[in-house]
Amino acid sequence: MKPANIDADMPVDEIMRRWPATIRVFMRRQMLCIGCPIGTFHTIGDACDAHKLDEEAVAKELLSAMRQDAGATAPSAFDTADAREP
Template sequence: MTIRPNRLVADVLSDAPATLRVFLDFHMRCVGCPIASFHTLADAAREHDVDLDSFLAALHAAAAAPALGLVPPPVAGEQTLERG
């Protein structure tokens, strides 16, 4: 996925949920913000005084990385393994 500065924050978070960690790491409280549907990544970086190039690079890396440690919820009727 290509992440450009003109993409909306909400769209990036929706399309690549792994990027959530990047927003938090950059101390950006965009997650859950009502303005996220209107602010572009460039807007958010400017508002939070974040270097746009570093931010975009981190977003790209997060979006490209496989989701580790995420386990989908069990499907009804399936058995689950419990750890002891």
């Protein structure tokens, strides 16, 4: 799925799991979100605040990675088994 924007409520852990190419963005920006237990709660805004980064610039870079990610196959952690069944 090629997202049109980043859901402001989506945790960074969810973003990395669904769009693995975004992990490179977090690494390049020296963000410590990868494997962080708070990543299941922190949004992009929270993470940018914690790392003193420009949220708009990071979101733009993440969105670009998300749109180009050929490996984007993971389901959302927010999906339930009932919602996925036909």
